[in-house]
Amino acid sequence: MAEMKYSKLFGKTRHGVLRSGELVSHQLLTKAGYIRESTAGRYFFLPLGWRVHEKIKRVIKEEMDRAGAQEMVAPVLHPFELWQETNRDNTTGFELMQVTDRSGRQFALGGTAEEMFVDVVRRFQISHKDLPFNIYQFSTKFRDELRARGGLLRVREFVMKDAYSFDRDEAAFKIEYEKMKQTYMTIFKRLGLETKAVEADNGYIGGEYCHELVVEHPLGESHYVESEDGAVCQHVDVAKFKKEAKNLNDDLLPYKQVEAVRGKTMEEGVKLHGLPLWQQLKDVLYKDKRGKLFLAIIRGDLSVGEAKLLHVAKADYLEPAEDEDVSRIGSYPGFISPVGLEDKVTIVADTSLRTVKNMYGGANKQNLDALNMNIDRDFKPHFEGDIAQASDGFQTEDGTQTLKVKRGIEVGNIFQLGYHYTQKMKDAVFVDKDGTLKPYYMGCYGIGLGRTMATIVEKFHDDKGINWPTVVAPYQAHLITIGNNEQETMSHSEQVYRQLTQAGIEVLWDDREESPGKKFADADWIGLPVRLVVSAKTLRQGSGQAGEKVEWKERTKDAAEVIDLAEVIKRLKTI
């Protein structure tokens, strides 16, 4: 239905104060009658909110279809065996929500649907001639988030558009991946959002690389670094940077131990020895689910990035160890050293240890430090790689630019999956030209609709309320009648309303008997692109013919003008 009387609309604006500390988008969407919270992280989308949601959906669908993808839908309850098949039934950090039916059959409430889409594909006989294809759905996803927050930004239940591509090989996939990246950029651009493709970590989804589509925002949860020219744009989890050589021209000095009465912090070490922070050896102890210990060692002025550490240590879960664990390996908190611990822990060294000589730090005993520690000579790591976290002001790998840390909201994500799923799941194969069976090379692509909606509000609002971009506005025009007590203005409004409707314009008519001030305030909150007013004033400006003159005001502008209804319709048809 393209038109609506505000008096009949379910979900009115809510006046009064809301709990403080909420995000602007959450406040405005709640106050203006778009959403209502059910339980933590689960929301009702009210009629107004659902219209916006559906409009976002339409844009996504148009662009996905244009890119050759095909919409379908999979069951929400996923047979649990599928998740066991890919070993994701007990992946750490991703608690699956489960349900059991009367006969005891177990299902997972899907938080993502790679297995389901592979499963449907393998039910068909597919040849290389059928490839490539990309199938997608809009469906409710369940995430057992430890903590929902930020209104619609991080929820436990939400509609996601998830797409899955099936290709013959990596080369073919890369074309699809690039096409999806462009499609996503286009989708968000149409929605009014400027996005950046940020290289990120695949996490439990698997695969080797992925990009987050991020909208820069000071409260976003994605932290990424960007170079001045924008050529480098990486999530801090994976961001690479230059580790400049420090004192590589120094001679190797003999290892020795000295008494060191100090506290446990790095700063106290610097003070005691009078040596630079970067020459200090930083040791961070981690443990996995089974209690196996990993010692991450890195140059003192850098910090360990846990996502990178997982990759280098080939672990799938690590958490900081406790002081008891430190004692267990015969060391002392604040005085850990890799020297002599090779047999007790898995040592993971950052490549930065190659940029410095004669390092100092603890010696595994309280108040005992070691001087002139050197990699290879004094300790040998089991793994060595880049485990350092990028930080503001660091240099790009080639040393030509400075990196800046930024925050953003991740509205979409595209993943290379490769053979990650098709090798684990049997029969996920097609018949190639030479008649042999080969696994699909996959990718997957997601967009959270509610989060996108909230992000749009974050970007498009002022102190008076929301200001929807035309494409997603629930209605195009907000018609206000001033003077409900007068027969003339009411009948005039009714006619304007009818004519707009007949012209196919989506119009919300505030026909209530409320004060003008309240109607204006509500209109600003709701945030439709154009506000139309019919009143005694506009009536007087016409020649007395009903439905002739209407006041026109755009939400983003201060000026209002009184124009012919025909002109109103003409303008609304072209915005």
Added chain:
RNA sequence: CGGAGUGUAGGUCAUCGGUAGACCGCUCGGUUCGGGACCGAGAGGUAGAGAGUUCAAUUCUCUCCACUCCGACCA
């Protein structure tokens, strides 16, 4: 899951060992009508649930539940 906190009317909050109030909102009547109008009348609460202490519990204690914030975690 660790730390902190909150649960009283539809919303925001007050009160207090003797079973509850304000403001906003809502309903009705009247007056208003170009930036959240005014007057009058009215409806609305088993004080999150359970247990305990007490002559008496919304108030004190305990347990549970829900929610918020910080952390951890996380397309």
